[in-house]
Amino acid sequence: MGETYKVPVGPIHIALEEPVYFKVTVHGETVEHVDILSGFVHRGMEALVLRRNFLQNMIITERTCSLCSNNHPFTYIMAVEKIAGVKIPPRAEYLRVIADEVKRAASHLFNVSMLAHLVGFHSLMTQTMETREVLQDVKESIWGNRMDLGANTIGGVKYDLDKEQIRYLIKQLNSIKKPIRELAAIYRDNRIVRARTEGVGVLSKEDTLRLGVVGPTARGSGVNNDIRLIYPYAAYDKLDWDVVLEDGCDVRARALVRLREVFQAINLVEQCLKALPDGPVKTKGFPRIPKGEGVARTEAPRGELFFYVKSDGSSKPERMKWRVPTYLNWEALKVMMPGNKIADISVIFNSIDPCISCTER
Amino acid sequence: MAGFFKIAIRNFLNSPTTDPYPFGETFTPENYRGIIDYTPELCIGCNTCEYVCPSGAIRVREKEDGSGISFSFWLNTCSHCGNCGYYCPTDAVFNSNDFHTARHQSEKFIPTIDDGISYVQCSNCKQKMKRPVEALLARAYEEITEEVRHQTSLCPECRRMKRFERM
Numbered sequence: 001m002g003e004t005y006k007v008p009v010g011p012i013h014i015a016l017e018e019p020v021y022f023k024v025t026v027h028g029e030t031v032e033h034v035d036i037l038s039g040f041v042h043r044g045m046e047a048l049v050l051r052r053n054f055l056q057n058m059i060i061t062e063r064t065c066s067l068c069s070n071n072h073p074f075t076y077i078m079a080v081e082k083i084a085g086v087k088i089p090p091r092a093e094y095l096r097v098i099a100d101e102v103k104r105a106a107s108h109l110f111n112v113s114m115l116a117h118l119v120g121f122h123s124l125m126t127q128t129m130e131t132r133e134v135l136q137d138v139k140e141s142i143w144g145n146r147m148d149l150g151a152n153t154i155g156g157v158k159y160d161l162d163k164e165q166i167r168y169l170i171k172q173l174n175s176i177k178k179p180i181r182e183l184a185a186i187y188r189d190n191r192i193v194r195a196r197t198e199g200v201g202v203l204s205k206e207d208t209l210r211l212g213v214v215g216p217t218a219r220g221s222g223v224n225n226d227i228r229l230i231y232p233y234a235a236y237d238k239l240d241w242d243v244v245l246e247d248g249c250d251v252r253a254r255a256l257v258r259l260r261e262v263f264q265a266i267n268l269v270e271q272c273l274k275a276l277p278d279g280p281v282k283t284k285g286f287p288r289i290p291k292g293e294g295v296a297r298t299e300a301p302r303g304e305l306f307f308y309v310k311s312d313g314s315s316k317p318e319r320m321k322w323r324v325p326t327y328l329n330w331e332a333l334k335v336m337m338p339g340n341k342i343a344d345i346s347v348i349f350n351s352i353d354p355c356i357s358c359t360e361r
Numbered sequence: 362m363a364g365f366f367k368i369a370i371r372n373f374l375n376s377p378t379t380d381p382y383p384f385g386e387t388f389t390p391e392n393y394r395g396i397i398d399y400t401p402e403l404c405i406g407c408n409t410c411e412y413v414c415p416s417g418a419i420r421v422r423e424k425e426d427g428s429g430i431s432f433s434f435w436l437n438t439c440s441h442c443g444n445c446g447y448y449c450p451t452d453a454v455f456n457s458n459d460f461h462t463a464r465h466q467s468e469k470f471i472p473t474i475d476d477g478i479s480y481v482q483c484s485n486c487k488q489k490m491k492r493p494v495e496a497l498l499a500r501a502y503e504e505i506t507e508e509v510r511h512q513t514s515l516c517p518e519c520r521r522m523k524r525f526e527r528m
Contacts, residue, residue: 056415059442127368144394150443158447186364
């Protein structure tokens with residue numbers, strides 16, 4: 001028993017079929033040390049966007065990742081709007097929140113269903129996916145695509161909701177409330193799920209603050225860093241909501257944060273639909289982007305997303321840089337994993353809701 | 362485990378949730394961003410669709426024989442983002458809700474839409490010019506009078522001269 005071994009995990013088939021490679025040092029079956037190797041899906045997007053104009057980049061940024069595909073163009077557009085000094089109409093602000101929260105609910109349901117898959121509870125996974133399918137149908141019916149909504153544009157939003165669509169949206173959201181409540185109870189109380197998630201992948205509050213962890217991963221350790229609250233954008237400051245916090249610090253706490261945020265997202269969409277002001281959804285014409293720099297932050301489903309855009313007054317950006325939440329969160333894996341069993345690696349990895357294609361771009 | 366049994370038994374009594382596609386109907390929303398369609402009658406050859414297309418699936422060029430403007434579209438390059446349809450000033454390019462994108466290998470690299478518009482002649486100097494499109498006139502003028510119709514049948518150069526004469 002006194003020996004340590006090195007076990008390669010990845011680069012294929014870790015949690016979400018995304019490529020990242022772990023060099024794990026184990027003592028018996030217990031993880032002692034983790035090394036992360038990445039760079040398998042680098043696509044050179046930051047160079048690619050410099051060869052496209054501002055309108056084309058709305059789509060390119062959206063293709064960075066499919067699960068937070070609304071937040072990338074959203075943040076990019078907010079940064080460009082800051083350079084151009086555009087103020088979007090109030091109706092557009094609410095519509096942006098609606099698109100964002102529907103995506104957030106679907107993304108969180110996907111992550112918790114992956115958790116069920118990794119703990120070996122496949123019927124729970126299919127059932128969660130089945131419930132999520134209602135949201136996918138909503139996205140397809142209103143925005144035209146299951147993942148890439150294309151909701152935002154520079155100066156407003158591309159879509160508008162008429163009375164019938166609002167009725168449809170409310171009906172569909174009401175129809176998933178009961179199934180999600182049932183599923184959340186299983187995630188919370190089921191013996192198998194608890195045995196695999198409770199006390200696994202512990203990240204203390206001190207480590208969370210030290211590593212700058214963001215999003216539901218940090219909120220599962222009781223750290224409130226929700227950009228929607230501390231740096232409000234769109235219509236978030238006009239809505240009535242509270243940040244979801246759990247203090248379990250483990251995989252279970254993070255899953256519970258996500259499940260509670262699904263309800264919160266549904267609630268926020270309903271509030272937006274009730275308070276939706278009349279008026280245009282977009283400023284007139286296309287604004288000229290002058291020379292300048294802009295930054296924007298939003299709360300993506302995985303945490304804080306940051307965009308920097310520099311324009312030289314031409315039709316193309318001079319420099320663009322984005323920092324995605326997973327980049328901060330995967331450092332925390334080196335704290336979470338040691339002390340756990342090999343079988344828990346994928347569960348812990350999934351608990352930060354990793355998005356490798358975002359991080360490596 | 363009891364919590365899940367309730368769901369399992371309910372599922373057992375319900376009918377399947379999957380659609381019998383391709384042997385039956387499936388759910389296709391009205392707004393679905395499917396394959397691009399093109400209406401040459403509405404096109405003004407303004408090149409906006411090519412400018413906003415991030416994947417370079419659209420090409421708008423002057424025809425080789427100079428008789429008009431061609432519009433080519435490659436389905437295999439398209440990412441179905443809907444930017445072209447959104448920014449098209451006359452809705453000549455739009456997303457249909459057809460999602461059947463399978464094509465023969467031989468058609469992989471050839472344009473799936475190869476169409477375009479022809480130039481018309483100026484009623485005064487017979488020079489070739491882009492024709493006026495009703496949809497754009499309706500946006501520019503409150504009422505399309507005979508005077509406006511006559512003006513639009515002239516090339517920009519002749520129109521300027523006519524206006525100049527009137528002053």
